[in-house]
């Protein structure tokens with residue numbers, strides 16, 4: 001009952017906004033027809049997505065990074081696998097399309113990468129899925145034929161001709177701002193901490209904190225969050241992410257979009273490329289259905305211990321560029 005109610009709420013004007021319109025989004029992607037009447041038929045709902053997750057997400061144990069084949073070394077195999085199929089490409093931003101910067105504001109997209117993504121988006125549906133606020137990542141990517149899923153997929157918006165919109169967890173915005181303010185006080189003694197208050201999450205970046213005290217930052221964040229059982233803490237690369245404790249993540253986002261865009265068919269192969277812990281939800285969601293490409297190399301802290309549900313590995317954003325160029329052909 002709760003799930004049914006959520007489905008209806010999701011389809012309300014403030015949740016999924018759909019317009020009666022048919023347009024061609026890209027040269028090879030499906031013509032997308034959206035009408036309010038087919039919202040529920042398409043089951044753009046938490047219930048539908050949850051069902052897909054379970055159906056497609058058998059408990060496959062994550063494996064060591066060192067067991068992954070290189071996506072570039074297996075180009076021929078990949079080409080073979082993708083031949084004749086339509087693609088739906090999902091891209092993380094930081095560490096995937098750009099190198100990780102000392103501060104988030106410095107991670108700008110290169111002209112070359114922008115051109116590659118623009119060219120890929122002419123061939124298939126491309127979504128950028130980021131922990132950043134949606135507006136932030138939209139500005140950074142600067143392309144209007146790409147779908148943006150900000151705040152780890154809590155805030156999804158598409159170009160005007162692809163009327164799909166979804167927001168999750170926005171009722172937590174004020175509470176998250178209060179938590180950010182508490183964290184400012186608790187972490188005042190740590191020089192270099194950067195607290196980013198976003199619409200549906202708070203990020204505590206500690207890359208610039210001295211190596212001796214860096215380890216303490218996540219402990220202070222965890223202690224502060226003990227007062228907020230409605231929030232959850234996840235750990236990324238030198239960043240603590242605080243999100244509403246709701247059943248939504250990058251994996252749910254990918255499955256939601258595939259269904260909402262009519263791309264949930266055997267003719268479509270979804271590909272997700274990402275480097276962070278939060279991208280694992282998407283790799284898991286696509287297991288047995290699409291292709292997960294993990295981005296990283298052994299120069300990074302924690303690489304050796306990393307376990308992943310991705311299918312392939314790629315070393316860094318410049319190699320991501322090579323992969324995307326190939327997919328765009």
Ligand SMILES: [Mg+2]
Nearest residue numbers: 092094095276
């Ligand atoms: Mg990333």
